[in-house]
Amino acid sequence: MKAFVDQDTCIACGLCVSACNTVYEFNDDGKAEAQVDEVPPELEEEAKNAADNCPVDAISVS
Numbered sequence: 217m218k219a220f221v222d223q224d225t226c227i228a229c230g231l232c233v234s235a236c237n238t239v240y241e242f243n244d245d246g247k248a249e250a251q252v253d254e255v256p257p258e259l260e261e262e263a264k265n266a267a268d269n270c271p272v273d274a275i276s277v278s
Contacts, residue, residue, distance in 0.1 A: 217260050218278055219250040219267065225274035232266035232275060239263045248274070
């Protein structure tokens with residue numbers, strides 16, 4: 217599974233980082249981004265929940 221954060225949509229609220237900081241982190245611009253190429257299977261549920269809870273739907277997982 218892959219996770220992607222749309223940088224144009226992200227408002228840097230931090231919900232995804234706090235929900236799953238192994239997959240999401242803040243970049244130098246202060247916005248969230250996926251820090252792994254492939255989401256480890258044991259973190260897929262957390263990564264999906266973080267995406268589902270993004271208030272501006274900036275995260276896609278597939």
